[in-house]
Amino acid sequence: xxxxxxxxxxxxxxxxxxxxxxxxxxxxxxxxxxxxxxxxxxxxxxxxxxxxxxxxxxxxxxxxxxxxxxxxxxxxxxxxxxxxxxxxxxxxxxxxxxxxxxxxxxxxxxxxxxxxxxxxxxxxxxxxxxxxxxxxxxxxxxxxxxxxxxxxxxxxxxxxxxxxxxxxxxxxxxxxxxxxxxxxxxxxxxxxxxxxxxxxxxxxxxxxxxxxxxxxxxxxxxxxxxxxxxxxxxxxxxxxxxxxxxxxxxxxxxxxxxxxxxxxxxxxxxxxxxxxxxxxxxxxxxxxxxxxxxxxxxxxxxxxxxxxxxxxxxxxx
Amino acid sequence: xxxxxxxxxxxxxxxxxxxxxxxxxxxxxxxxxxxxxxxxxxxxxxxxxxxxxxxxxxxxxxxxxxxxxxxxxxxxxxxxxxxxxxxxxxxxxxxxxxxxxxxxxxxxxxxxxxxxxxxxxxxxxxxxxxxxxxxxxxxxxxxxxxxxxxxxxxxxxxxxxxxxxxxxxxxxxxxxxxxxxxxxxxxxxxxxxxxxxxxxxxxxxxxxxxxxxxxxxxxxxxxxxxxxxxxxxxxxxxxxxxxxxxxxxxxxxxxxxxxxxxxxxxxxxxxxxxxxxxxxxxxxxxxxxxxxxxxxxxxxxxxxxxxxxxxxxxxxx
Numbered sequence: 001x002x003x004x005x006x007x008x009x010x011x012x013x014x015x016x017x018x019x020x021x022x023x024x025x026x027x028x029x030x031x032x033x034x035x036x037x038x039x040x041x042x043x044x045x046x047x048x049x050x051x052x053x054x055x056x057x058x059x060x061x062x063x064x065x066x067x068x069x070x071x072x073x074x075x076x077x078x079x080x081x082x083x084x085x086x087x088x089x090x091x092x093x094x095x096x097x098x099x100x101x102x103x104x105x106x107x108x109x110x111x112x113x114x115x116x117x118x119x120x121x122x123x124x125x126x127x128x129x130x131x132x133x134x135x136x137x138x139x140x141x142x143x144x145x146x147x148x149x150x151x152x153x154x155x156x157x158x159x160x161x162x163x164x165x166x167x168x169x170x171x172x173x174x175x176x177x178x179x180x181x182x183x184x185x186x187x188x189x190x191x192x193x194x195x196x197x198x199x200x201x202x203x204x205x206x207x208x209x210x211x212x213x214x215x216x217x218x219x220x221x222x223x224x225x226x227x228x229x230x231x232x233x234x235x236x237x238x239x240x241x242x243x244x245x246x247x248x249x250x251x252x253x254x255x256x257x258x259x260x261x262x263x264x265x266x267x268x269x270x271x272x273x274x275x276x277x278x279x280x281x282x283x284x285x286x287x288x289x290x291x292x293x294x295x296x297x298x299x300x301x302x303x304x305x306x307x308x309x310x311x312x313x314x315x316x317x
Numbered sequence: 318x319x320x321x322x323x324x325x326x327x328x329x330x331x332x333x334x335x336x337x338x339x340x341x342x343x344x345x346x347x348x349x350x351x352x353x354x355x356x357x358x359x360x361x362x363x364x365x366x367x368x369x370x371x372x373x374x375x376x377x378x379x380x381x382x383x384x385x386x387x388x389x390x391x392x393x394x395x396x397x398x399x400x401x402x403x404x405x406x407x408x409x410x411x412x413x414x415x416x417x418x419x420x421x422x423x424x425x426x427x428x429x430x431x432x433x434x435x436x437x438x439x440x441x442x443x444x445x446x447x448x449x450x451x452x453x454x455x456x457x458x459x460x461x462x463x464x465x466x467x468x469x470x471x472x473x474x475x476x477x478x479x480x481x482x483x484x485x486x487x488x489x490x491x492x493x494x495x496x497x498x499x500x501x502x503x504x505x506x507x508x509x510x511x512x513x514x515x516x517x518x519x520x521x522x523x524x525x526x527x528x529x530x531x532x533x534x535x536x537x538x539x540x541x542x543x544x545x546x547x548x549x550x551x552x553x554x555x556x557x558x559x560x561x562x563x564x565x566x567x568x569x570x571x572x573x574x575x576x577x578x579x580x581x582x583x584x585x586x587x588x589x590x591x592x593x594x595x596x597x598x599x600x601x602x603x604x605x606x607x608x609x610x611x612x613x614x615x616x617x618x619x620x621x622x623x624x625x626x627x628x629x630x631x632x633x634x
Binding site: 152164249291 | 472473476478485560563575603609
């Protein structure tokens with residue numbers, strides 16, 4: 001038996017086929033090519049699935065289930081994407097439409113951050129753990145919390161928005177309407193904003209040269225410049241890591257998960273990210289004198305977490 | 318069958334007996350009378366239980382189980398109070414000692430904030446709800462999260478510390494060692510600190526007269542003065558309510574519980590507390606466009622939540 005997952009993104013539609021050991025044995029990608037109608041995107045999702053199964057040498061009949069990870073908010077029961085801004089989706093009954101094209105009944109839908117958490121829970125650092133959470137530091141901050149095979153989604157399905165918890169009361173404007181969210185301080189987008197502000201205030205910073213201009217700043221810029229000794233960049237990284245540690249400590253004090261994984265592009269920094277975070281959390285978390293501490297790790301699945309997790313949505317209680 | 322609960326506090330040991338409909342049919346209280354050895358306190362807990370069953374006209378043999386709610390951190394499996402500062406308890410095997418005195422096997426131990434949440438979940442506003450949380454605004458901020466009959470305690474038993482989530486990065490020093498915790502801004506203790514600071518900066522404030530001096534300020538002072546039109550008090554209350562709403566919105570964005578109860582002494586303010594909080598949460602929470610919203614209520618059990626919840630700890634999965 002095989003499992004198929006789709007990671008639907010604003011840039012690419014990627015489908016993957018997993019075997020019973022949750023190894024990816026085939027994949028296919030099609031450009032999302034926005035803007036275009038939902039119907040066309042869904043047709044291409046079906047095409048990507050067919051291609052991925054062909055690449056894996058698997059018959060669609062032998063696929064147990066299909067899982068879809070999508071940006072935005074979902075209604076799992078009706079298989080509807082309620083709203084996804086970057087896809088221009090509003091109340092799209094994606095599961096029904098996929099069923100009509102592929103003639104497969106078992107199709108699951110989940111928010112992409114939750115799907116990525118499910119991937120890491122079943123096929124990565126969460127394997128065999130009772131309680132697990134993942135925090136993805138990307139364009140925004142996504143999160144997923146899973147205990148005993150159950151995803152935290154709340155009674156209305158809108159829970160698990162870990163990025164939209166305020167850590168700086170009345171602080172930076174967040175896209176969600178609040179001010180001072182974890183996302184507004186610790187996402188890659190926030191780091192880029194903080195980096196640009198620091199560059200503006202220090203025309204001598206190495207960050208100018210490393211980035212090659214203000215418009216070319218990305219999440220690597222301050223880390224690279226800090227590594228080469230630039231004091232302004234060091235300050236940016238130091239404060240950014242404080243924000244990340246602050247939000248992670250908050251989540252640990254609430255959930256005390258056995259494992260907490262950090263995902264997203266910023267994870268490419270490896271130990272430059274992980275070690276200072278672990279250090280700060282170990283000093284501050286409420287259970288610091290407990291003999292069992294949350295293990296903080298960098299996501300093991302990288303960009304594939306979303307596809308793998310989507311494929312394994314069928315496993316969730 | 319009957320259930321016995323004990324609320325062990327720094328001032329009083331209160332025992333209560335519930336009938337099968339979770340109504341309190343007898344109670345007894347003994348002064349905690351600190352400082353004294355744990356052994357004496359435990360002996361008085363047993364005495365309070367015996368008195369309460371006598372007052373209820375119930376034989377101890379007909380008591381299904383006994384639950385203990387204690388301040389501090391607990392190990393539920395070994396029935397040990399790991400640490401409770403205000404009781405001067407450190408690694409006290411309270412359940413074994415109670416078993417030895419009362420010859421009852423089924424004795425459960427829980428942190429008092431979690432016990433209060435369990436009370437409201439089984440016998441108050443949480444009755445029949447799938448997911449529930451309670452936030453207690455007292456000397457500190459305690460919390461309890463219960464879904465499908467399971468309490469959120471984390472893999473090491475130290476979870477659910479909702480009050481120790483930072484809402485003001487690098488803000489006021491908290492007793493937990495962090496800076497800027499929800500507890501450091503929205504507990505009754507924090508409100509008193511904020512009130513005193515405002516009084517110092519405004520010698521003409523009515524709060525001086527209403528409190529009768531700086532040392533007599535309590536959680537009611539700013540609310541009473543605001544009610545009588547004092548502008549400085551109004552500002553204190555307004556900002557305090559912003560902090561409370563900030564922390565509550567954080568929790569709703571994470572958990573989206575069907576019902577969220579607010580407990581603790583500040584709840585005596587009733588609608589002066591509840592209505593502005595509801596208003597702010599409804600404007601800010603991530604699910605504000607969802608057709609199902611968390612119902613925010615003031616705890617229905619008041620001071621008895623801890624006793625009732627302790628008695629019903631046997632119901633938790």
